[in-house]
Amino acid sequence: MTSSTDLATGTGRLPGQAGTLLAELGERAELHDLYDEYGSPVYHDITASDTHEVRELVRLVRSSSGPVLELASGAGRLTMPLLALGRAVTALELAPGMLGALDERLASAPARLRARCTVVRADMSRFALGQRFGAIVLGTTSVSLLDAPGRAGLFAAVREHLAPGGRFLISTVDDALTDSGADPGSDEQVYALSGVSGRAYRMHEYWPRGALARTVSIFPADLDRVPDGPVRIFTSSVAVVLADLLIDEMAAAGLSLVARHPLPTGGARHRDVLLEMEAAV
Structure with a gap:
């Protein structure tokens, strides 16, 4: 089959x-x-206890203010730590299997966390939420799921949804460490x-x-x-979407690089990096 x-x-x-x-x-x-109705539970099983990026992302989100938008939230590996910051979090995900796993995880979470979370089914390459956010997060190198037109749509939507002074945090493969x-x-x-x-x-x-x-x-x-x-x-x-390519694509969409934060994990053939971006003036 x-x-x-x-x-x-x-x-x-x-x-x-x-x-x-x-x-x-x-x-x-x-x-x-890996992301269908059968694969989603396996993906969640493998990644639920993975702390990759969590500390770095939480630290950077903590330094921002206002609500948080998490793109490609999956089963909530990053959603739950973001909610623990005490901020309102919108978790955006497209795959039904992942949304089901996230709903189950939220159902077993403390009521105070559930109350701060809004779950939205949408495509991260084209979304319109009618709201601006102090931080927008796209972790787990999920940008690699999009082709070039999809990334262009993503970056345009991010630019539209960033609050003044807000930060876009996105992880990808670091071309300097391949x-x-x-x-x-x-x-x-x-x-x-x-x-x-x-x-x-x-x-x-x-x-x-x-x-x-x-x-x-x-x-x-x-x-x-x-x-x-x-x-x-x-x-x-x-x-494999390298960091330098993303920085150039985001610059074309009106997003400029604030900092490049190396991550201590990746694979045997690469290392990951967390890019901190802001809306260009």
């Missing part, structure tokens, strides 16, 4: 070792997009992941050197022990 992933890859197949594993599973394999000591001949990295549920996963990241996209595929950690029946594999094609 294949899903909307076919539209992203054009083949319903996976590159590298992940493709070999998929082929070995044969008809048992169900290939799903060589991080990994084996230059290796196109594929494999990582062991553990979810908050206790389930174990194996993530394959296929990224040929110089390619403008990387393919992320998530399998159960031990395929030999998976019971008989369908095996769901989750994948996403992630664009």
Whole structure:
């Protein structure tokens, strides 16, 4: 079985070792997009306890004032720490599966946090909320989900929604750190992941050197022990959108760079950076 992933890859197949594993599973394999109704719970399971970017983003948002807009909020990995600052937060997300996971997380949160959160289903590349925000946040390098026209729409909408003196905080791959000591001949990295549920996963990241996209595929950690029946594999094609390119694109949209904050995480082949932007005068 294949899903909307076919539209992203054009083949319903996976590159590298992940493709070999998929082929070995044969008809048992169900290939799903990482953000569909089946993939969203797995994504949430893996990222719920991930503190990547959280400290840096919270520190910068704390120094701003007024309501906060979080774009591509997903299941709320950043939403909950932002709400804990005592600010009103609008969480914008498009994928129904992610919205469902966020609703569940909010339902179990203290009432005072729920009261400060507004959830909006919308496309981050074109949104109109009729409100301005002291801080707009786009974390988890989610800008990589958009193509160039989509990013142009995003930046125009951000410029329109920033309050005077407001900040746009966006994470992406830092082009200055793409060589991080990994084996230059290796196109594929494999990582062991553990979810908050206790389930174990194996993530394959296929990224040929110089390619403008990387393919992320998530399998159960031990395929030999998976019971008989369908095996769901989750994948996403992630664009590599370098920081310098984003800075130039945002400048064209009327956003100027305030600071570039290195992040201590990323992958074996890259490091991430948090860009702090403001509306150009």
